[in-house]
Amino acid sequence: MHEENDETNEPEGSKTPVERKEDSFEEESHSSQESSSEQQSEAGDENKEEVEGSDEEPIDEDVIAQAVARRNTEKNRILRDCGVLLVATAALAIMIYLLLTLLGLSMPSRPLVVSKGAAKPFFHGVHRKLIQDNYDGTIRLSGNQTMSVILLYSPYSIRSKWFREEYYTTARRLKKLHGNLAPYFGATNCFDQNSYCRRKYNLKQYPAMMAQNSALMGSVYNGPLDSVYVTRWLNRLQNGVFRLQSAQDLTTLSKNHDLLTILYFKIKTPPQKFQSASNFSKLAYHYLDGDPNTDRTIFCIVTDSQLAAQLQLHNEHDLVLVSSELKLLTTHYKGWVMENVHKDLVKFSQEAAMKNVEFLNLGRRFHSTQLAEKFNQGSVLMYFTRDLNYGNAKYKMFREIAQEYRTCPEKDFISVDSETPDNFDLDCSTSLKGILCEANNTLSFMMIDSKIENALAAKYGADREDMVVAINSKQEITRYIKSNITRESINCLIRQHHNSADNSFVTESTEIITTKTETPKDIHADAVGESSFVKFVDSTAELLLSRKINVILFMGGIWHSASSSAIAPFHLVANHFKESKNLIDFSIVDVSETKLPYNLNFDQLPKILITSADSIGLSWTYPEEFMINHTNIARFVLTRPGKIFGRLRWMDSCQGTCRKRAQREMRDDRLQLKRRLGRNVANSVRQRVLLGYYDRMLRMIS
Template identity: 70%
Template sequence: MLEENDKSEAQEESSTKLEENSEDEPSSSEYDSDTESGEIDEQDLIVRSPEQKTNGTVLKEDQDVIITVFPLREKTSSGGETESDEDEKEEEEQKEEEIPANEDIIAKAVRLAKNERQIERKDIPVVLTSIVAMATVIYLVVTILGLTVPARPLVLSRGAAKPFFMPHQRKLIEDSYDGAIRLSRNNTMSVVLLYSPYSIKSKWFRDEYYSSAKSLKKLHGELTPYFGATNCFDTNSYCRRKYNLKQYPALMAQNAAGMASVYNGPLVSSYLTRWINRLQTPLFRLHSTDDLMNLAKNHDLLVILYYHIRTPPTTYQSAVNFTKLAFHYLDGDPNTERVIFCMVTDANLAAQFQLHNEHDVVLVSSELKLLATHYMGWANEALYNDIVKFSKLATQKKIEFLNLGKRFHSTQLAEKLDKGSVLLYFTKPLSYGNDKYKMLRGIVEEYRTCPEKDMISIENEAEEEAGKFMEDCSVSLESSFCKANNTLSFMMIDSKVESALAAKYGADKEDMVVAINSKQEITRFIRKNITRENIVCLIRQHHNAADNEFVTESTEIITVRSSTPPNIHCNAVGEPSYIRFVSNTSELLASKKINVIMFSGGIWHSASSSAIAPFHLVADHFKESRNLIDFSMVDVSETNLPYNLNFDKLPKILVTSADSVGLSWTYPEEFMINHTNIARFVLSRPGKIFGRLRWMDSCQGVCRKNARREIQNERLQLKRQLSRNVANSVRQREKLGYYDKMLRLIS
């Protein structure tokens, strides 16, 4: 009871204090006047929390707080209040009356904040929609402007030119990376490289160029040529405006007299060094006939000028023109090294060379035969054309060097193979006049030596037959194949320069000689032990096979087997073909083996010619199963076939079985003719003999050796059993015959 009385007294005291405070507060009329004037103090809107002092008193949580809210009034344009404003004011007063006096102030503030947040959340989609619409409009405007207004190209500032060669390389090579062309100032020959800093070939050739400069510096000392390099890719440079090159690098040389030569050889240091040395001494002076004989041993064409040296020199510049011609022709191609330019100054010696007048020029072959004569007043162009013509003739008769070099998409090798049989000699390093070249050159001279047509000779048939299949490969080739078909042409290839081609033939690691006949699909080769005797043996075997086993150039089918001794096929020479040409198909159909027969339309039938190569590959694939399968070829244009073998389309491949006579399968026309399809077609045929063929095809190498060993052991045990028990030996003897048959197939 006492506590309740105390509470009631405290409430009365608080109410009296509030009344006193209310007297001090402004009246509602005063507040309205303040709001109407638009000036409201922030202190008038402060809401005091519980336990906050108010005019010196402390309000507790359980005490009732009376809150008076004064709504703001809006003025009309005339300065008075409208009826709608009065209605809103009355509604707000009614709502305020409904609010209980003891409602928590903090809860009310939280509720108001939530209402504001809900209003803000409702506005978010509207804001996003407006942003998207604005972005779409901006994008459309920019797009339209981009389509209508012409765009300017982006031009990047060109960076400063940089040196192309390394610092240690610039000690021997003057790098004009600014695009200027600089020549020697010391009356020596100038060698200038025109490069592009972005060309991969130029970057690769940079070290080779430095190697040549370094080696020539050691060789010539102070008389070494001037080596320069110019950036010819810069569009603002003098070099680009003058030459406008399409391919890089380019190399040119110029002597002190202004005679120039452009390099057209392989981008290798050894070839470049030989070219520069040759240009430094373009002419060779003949002092005697011995000099001419020595030069004829190593060169195929000699160009000789008769010039009498006088002091002062004559006005006729034949020597100068002759030197210009030599500079122009010697372009670094290995095939140009077969030509040598000479000069005769003695009248008596010139008369021996049929040079009767001064300034005359003669062309002489390596056999010292006079080919052409150009008299005084000759023109450089006419003499140059004759040199090119006779050089090509010498190339066809002697040895040609493969020079793909800078000639992109060259057809030199394809043209050589298209003309007929070719003997390719892969070696490295290759240079004109070295020991390997001299060895092959001697063989070629023997091979090309034939009796003169005007001479009368007595032919001995016995000697002719003996020479046809000569076992001794050391015997000379003179007059051996003068009338033979498929005459060989000879080509030497540097394996280091043409590494991709050498890898294709397997000659990238060691020297190799290959005899190729592209028309008849014959390829024979020699590896490692390359001697004169082995090359001669390869040439003889090439002609023997071409004349006796394959179609000759006269399209004649030769079915008689060659009587070549078996020991002529030495280990150094490649294996012969496993396909034989036949004219009697009845023998093949009655054979006890599997026969794969290809019916060809002849050498002029393109579809048949394209199928020869895969057919050879299939025959080579089954070479270890020759006891079970044979491969044959029939030329329909030269052979009379029975009616059941008259095919509508050629080529046609027929597979016969040894299990039953007359059983055969024809290769489907919808299948592509390649060696994998043919091999699968043969192996998929039904029958016992095809099962054995499948086993032998899957079991090779170590598997076949193990199988042979097991069969031999079982055969030995079976023979021991037969020696002990002879009475019941029929089945054992049959099994022994089976083992013998399997051993013959495996071996």
């Protein structure tokens, strides 16, 4: 009806009452039809819900089954995908590893850059009570008027770490000795490249130590890294110059020192403008560097004009050098230069060491040639002892023996004047004075601290007890004394050393027999021990042409550490084959002193070469991958092929009663063969050859 009204667009007022009634009636009928249709639709919906309610159970079961199946399928798919992913990841990792490995093999390695760590204190705990640790690289000196001792260390140096406790021990000793006047002890980390210490000194070896007094006079330590030596050095610097007040003081000092440096200086107030006393103190500080050999020199000052005149010091500020025999060596007049005086000090100190006793100082002098130079000069008498101190009883005894040995009427200390045989008819324990003046008197005396030079002491077997060793010009041990070391026994050792100095083999003596009643004519027969089976050779031509088995050790000199470590096992092998000396020889060739042919110019030392007597030119070189010890060398020698090596193996396996029985059987067979040869002269060629074989075998066994 609304549509009709819309279409006709007629107003309601134009209709008649009858028409309005018909319209209302149609609207009521139409609304009743709509309500009935809505009721029918609601009833239909309820019927549908009932029908769906009746079919609800079978429909839910299918959905659950499908969901479970779908979930299992997805789970299997996920597991399969995970497996594929893991396999792919592993394959990728392997490919990356192989790629990096190939790149690492083909490309040069680069240095690993480590980030710089923060500086840390080097001294800890109780050490810092006596030592100020400047681990930031700064150098601080004493704030008062005491001496300053500075240790320049590297926290990564093993020698610095080892010396840390020794440095603290030195500070504690001087604190106990001097109290409040003790030196100031400081330590500076001199390894950091950005620090002031590294920029100023640029050290290559650690640690280093220096001392400086309040007048800015400095001294750099050059002695062994031991608290005893450092303490002695600082005490000498505390009292660097002595004052001579009488001639008796001069005599006392000359008995204990080999060289005296004396300055004539008058103490005046106010001080003089000429700084001779100050320069003299600087000279003492510079020369006294902790080397034990500098203790033989003492610095003195004379203020009395009469005493100065006795020393030929006629003008003030003059300086003289005097020997222990109170002989004037040289004079430096007023205006002397420190460098010239220092040169004379070094020169005359070395001459005094040749005539007296020299200390071996290798503790700070890396790659030092001090001992090698002594060996090149001639024979050396070395005294190994602990607690070595300049001026103690052992040093005084050894120094007196050296002075007595050098006392000759001609006062010629280095030449050989005559070939007259020595007078050994006297008791060997008596004085050496004047006895050896006609002999080869190039023997030098050296004292070695076995605690500091423990490696060298262990090489000679002197690491546990005192020992005196005599070594000839060929660097071979001729005699040695252990434990009971007296002046008489050393005198006997020197005499026996001169008697056996020309022997080609080393003769060792476990003790020196001091005969006080009668000495045999041949004093060498009085020696106890046996010859060594290793000899030093100057030419390899004879060894290569020898008809024996030659085991040759090519070494790089006494200061080549690897060669020195190979000497002891080489001697043990030679001693092992001492019963077979008719078949095998052991020799040592010093490459540093011997010119070798081109085929023996080895790239690496030491090297052991074995030559065969079966064929000239046939040789074997000891493998580099084998450790050099006596068992390996002996096994390598015995496993070489050849007839002569077979005999050597038999000699090595048959010893003692076995060899005696074989020798007896060969003698019986030889005797029977000789008897048959006497009866049957016509067919004697084969028997004579066999007889020669028995003779050679008997010589080999005997």
